Each structure stands twice: as C-alpha cells, then as structure tokens.
Amino acid sequence: MLPGMANAPPFTWPGDRASLAAAQDTLACASPPPWSLPDGPFLVAGCALVSTRGAAGAGGSGDPGWAAAVLLEVGAGPPREVAAADATGALGAAFETGVLALREGPLLHAAVAALPRAPDVLVVHAAGRDHPRRAGLALMLGAATGLPSIGVTTRPLVARAPDVADRPPHPGPLPRWGNDACVLEPLVLDGAIVAYRVRTRAGLRPVVAHAGWRTTAELAAALALGTTANARTPEPIRRALERARRLRARA
Template identity: 50%
Template sequence: MAAAVVVSAGDVGPAWAAAVLTRGERVLATEVAAGVVRVPYEPGSLVARDGPLLAAAVGGLHPRPDVLLLAAAGRDHPRRAGLALHLGADLDLPTVGVTDRPLLAVGPPPGPARGDTSPLRLDGAEVARWVRTAAGARPVVAHAAWRTAAEVAAGLVLASSSGVRTPLPLREARRLARDGRARRGRP
C-alpha cells in the first residue's frame, strides 16, 4: 500500500496537509490535518516548514502505508537530505520524492516511451531518476529518500502513475489539501 502526502499553504499562516492511502487504483483511506505554517518557504528547507503538518496527516492514516510518496527531494539536496528523506526517517517509513525537476542532480533525459528512465547523479552518485510516466509527457523526477534507492523510487513512481504524469496518490493528496484549504478557511 502506498500513500502520498501534500501541503497546501501560502507563505506563512493557515495550512492543510492531506494524506491518501492507495492500493493500485483504489483509495483506501484519507486524512486531512490543519495547522499553521510559521516559517516562510525557502527552497531546500521544507522540513522545518512542512514536516510537522505532513507527519500529522500521515499519522492519521489507518492502516499504516508500506511506502510514502512526497512532492519533495530526497538525496538530491545540498545536504543530501531533503524533506522526503527527513520525513521518512521521522516516521520510520520508506519514502520516495517526486518532483518536476531535479534540485542539483544532472543527467540525460529518458527516452520518449512510458517507463523510460535515466539516472540523475550528484557528485557521481545516483540520487534520483528521470521517469517518463506517460508517452510524450514531460518526465518527473523520482528521488531516492529514506530506505529507497533511485531504481526502487522510479519503479514505485511508474507503478502508481497509471499512464498519467503524476502518480495517483499525489494527485489525490493535492486535491484533498486544496479542497480542505478552500472549504475550511482558517484552521
């Protein structure tokens, strides 16, 4: 069972995190946590800003997921430990980051077919992979994070994408977090 978690927030103030647990194409459980973001957005420092709210949303999921997908970097980070890695360590849960582009790593783009991947390296180590989740669509980056390797991250992202660009758990978590923000106003 895979889960994803996403935060919807402005720069500082009210925020909502949503977690979605899936098995294949089926949503098994959801959780929305409301809180306040006290630290402004700063690239590379999301753990202090979003970590506690994300952990609260994941903690409300039952049953516990086998792996967690986040819209965040893992080892492709200036300190080799982005939000996906930190949250996984805090929750003792394998994690994979999924982003539109690498943070620091470099590598050639993947081929044009669904399932094509190519390595992204930082200081010679493979820290992520480009993954083509749908034929002709822009690839996403699958980040190795807590207890995952780049190859495993790419496989999980591909398996949960079902031929569309963004993996289903992340799409659903993003929708729920935005809906929570729109409906609930201030936490």
C-alpha cells in the first residue's frame, strides 16, 4: 500500500449502475473531515485517462484505456514533477455522463496507487459534487484513495451560475485574484456552491474547479489557480494527459 494511503478505507469500484448509484449516494452523504491547504510546499497528484482514438467518448467496455498519474511539488516556485505512474487495462464501460466512474475509476485508482509516494491532494479530470448524485468521479476517487481531492473540467455538469443578484454568499474565503487569473462566478446546485468557474490565464476560456472529497469549491479554485503554469489547463491535469497520450503512443 502506498505510504500515506494506509488509512484509506477498503474500496471496491462498483461494476454496474445500480451499485454505482448506491456508492455515490453513500459518499455524497458522508462528512469526512475537511482538508486545508498546507502553508508550505506540498505534493499534488494529477491523474487522467485516454482511450482509443476516434470520436468523442471512443472506447467501450473492454476496450483499452491508458491512465497516468503525476506527482508534483507545488508552493515553491513553478510546479516540479517528482514522480509518475501508469495503469493500462480494459475500460469498464463506454462513456456516459454521470457514470464516468464505471468507465475510468479502477484504472485511475490503479495509476494513483502506483505512485511511489502519496500526494497531499489529488486533482482529477472530472466533476465532484457537481453531479446528479452529488458524487462525481473526482469525489469518488478521493474517497477510494483516502486522499483529499478536487476536480477540474472544461464545463460544469449540472451546476448552474445564478444571476449576480441571486448568488449565495461564499461559504469560505476565495483565493486572491487579479487580472491575469481570477475566480469568475460560483456554480450552484441546490443552493450550494459546488464549483467555481476560474480563469487560469488572461484572455483564455475559463475552466471549472470542482469541490471533491474533503474539499470545498473555494479550495478547488485556489488549487486550480495555484497549480497553473503557462497553459490554460492546470499542470496536474495537463501533465497527466500528456503522459497518458505518450503511453498510448508507445503501445
């Protein structure tokens, strides 16, 4: 077992929709202790998965998938890559919105677990509490590994941005922002802020930072901004995707 993940509860990835829904409901209702960003430098892992080339969502159940996890040290200059790991195998299902865990959960979990050291926090290319059952893959993967997690995506899943006048008060402090990188608007589900739209680089399209396992949307926004280097996509996700594609190319 990965050092630091020894306290992870046993976790078996559901193999069908019904058991996935049950697991999502259980995790959505759990209240694990909130996690806070450390003061000094800390370790962030990013993970992502690619499948066979083709149209969007290519690769069905049984088709190959390539997962990669990268370990970065942040908080002391630009993100520095410390380690990486991979996992290759069969996808559990075709892509379908809301049940991404069925497709990618086991392989992503394996890649993260194969890292030589546990990160302090995990960044997943998927939604978290912004989900029909309030437990997207970013949240599930955090629970599965026993690590605090956030999600980073291009678009929200089911959360919406209220009109400015209807915005709820921020439940916690937001990261500092400026002209080049800023929090744009809260994304709300059932009155709760589950994500923020965040502009990571001036003039570029924003990304969505999702609350996940033991994390708030405010922390997710701060971590997304804090791990962005010279590209729109935060480094943990950008590098994990890059590594997964290289892995596929060598296959």
